[in-house]
Amino acid sequence: MSANASPQGTVEASAGDVPALGAIPAGLVEEGQIDILNMAAQCFMARGYASTSIDDVARKLGSTKGRIYHFFASKADLFFAVAEVGMQFNYAVVDPCLKMEASAVKRLSHMAFAHCLSMIETQAYQHSVWQGVEIHVRGSTTPEQRERLNALIDSRHRYSELFRTVMEEAAADGAIGYDDLGIARQLMFMTLNSPIFWYKPRPGETAHDRRNIARQCTNFALAGLGIEAGR
Amino acid sequence: MSANASPQGTVEASAGDVPALGAIPAGLVEEGQIDILNMAAQCFMARGYASTSIDDVARKLGSTKGRIYHFFASKADLFFAVAEVGMQFNYAVVDPCLKMEASAVKRLSHMAFAHCLSMIETQAYQHSVWQGVEIHVRGSTTPEQRERLNALIDSRHRYSELFRTVMEEAAADGAIGYDDLGIARQLMFMTLNSPIFWYKPRPGETAHDRRNIARQCTNFALAGLGIEAGR
DNA sequence: TTGACAACATACTCGGTAGTATGTCTAATT
DNA sequence: AATTAGACATACTACCGAGTATGTTGTCAA
Secondary structure (H helix, E strand, O other): OOOOOOOOOOOOOOOOOOOOOOOOOOOOOOOOHHHHHHHHHHHHHHHOOOOOOHHHHHHHHOOOHHHHHHHOOOHHHHHHHHHHHHHHHHHHHHHHHHOOOOOHHHHHHHHHHHHHHHHHHOHHHHHHHHHHHOOOOOOOOOHHHHHHHHHHHHHHHHHHHHHHHHHHHHHHOOOOOOOOHHHHHHHHHHHHHOHHHHOOOOOOOOHHHHHHHHHHHHHHHHHHOOOOOOO | OOOOOOOOOOOOOOOOOOOOOOOOOOOOOOHHHHHHHHHHHHHHHHHOOOOOOHHHHHHHHOOOHHHHHHHOOOHHHHHHHHHHHHHHHHHHHHHHHHOOOOOHHHHHHHHHHHHHHHHHHOHHHHHHHHHHHOOOOOOOOOHHHHHHHHHHHHHHHHHHHHHHHHHHHHHHOOOOOOOOHHHHHHHHHHHHHOHHHHOOOOOOOOHHHHHHHHHHHHHHHHHHOOOOOOO
């Protein structure tokens, strides 16, 4: 709503330069909401949407429900805010790869890597996105919030389409080979998304370590699509 | 408990010969429980464990809570029963592959295919297994049921170890190549498990169609591990 | 200095759901 | 024929958690 000018402006991330936790794209959320979103994402990841109570989130914040309901109309509202921010992260890192001047395979590789790294660096948010798409949010009987859910799924779908386009280009170049495009894309995404579930930050971990993990996932996915260990 | 003799005895499935829904391994469950388990699995998959009420399951059964609580002590008890049956399915189809007289890669291929097909054919059960391992079942504050959860996770872990052994053999043969074994196994499993989430039976679908899907997943996973389209 | 409003905290309501207690009906047993 | 027990249905309780209503405190403008 308010044209709030943030210090870092629009996130200008090149592939791999992922926004850190807490650096949420400008203009999307008010200042006081960031902590809430972070903690909510953590809780949703740890226990799932349904079994996370607002009081749980409040406890993690060291405050009470009042603070949360001051900013968010409902539990579902809070959840969708988290998920939408998660999708913003993804678009922010993948978009630059789309505009690269390079072959389709090369662009696809960069997109895959950027996406995967985003899964790692914004894990909690992405876990919420997943839950949202997996529709465990059923029970949002409110028509207004079903609209919100559809919007999220749609956002996710359009995002997925970005990859489809490039995959088809790459296939036309003869660079990759698959049987069924739909299945191939599902498998690629599952591979790239998988850190959402099994990634756990190690004590002395560096950004380089995370990039290494993302690289392995990307290589696996591309190999699955029939590409040599490209880079 | 009771040594109940079932018509088909122990499930003797060769790779790909997956038990159909409703054909639950003998001796595990009483007759009257099968429908309950099937419907519970359906509900847990559709809405998730937490947001599925016992009344939901009962409604799907066309009966009431009484029937469910007659057989299962609690909601968590019902859930674990579903998940454990799911794991039984997996062990039943993968075990024969382990004992095959063939190279490690070949055995791995068969295991992967059998596992993936099991994900498809017993999807609802596997979805519950997933949720159990993903610990959305937190809230099982009962110590007795935390024991049950640990047992499930342990079962899943031992199952995963079956694959690790063969993967290491295959790597020793120089047949596959990966960077980090742990990550490679995670990626392979995610690929093979993925039908749990996106598979949806088509109207006129045949067993052959399902095997075809499983084959694509398996090929993707094996290619990801650095194997040519084996089999 | 005094409204006024944002940013919370506190205290309450109310519906949904897990679990229980009890009733009913049928089939097998003796 | 009477008894028992399994397989449910019905009716109820107790609690938890989402949402609300209202109070409190600090800050800033006029």
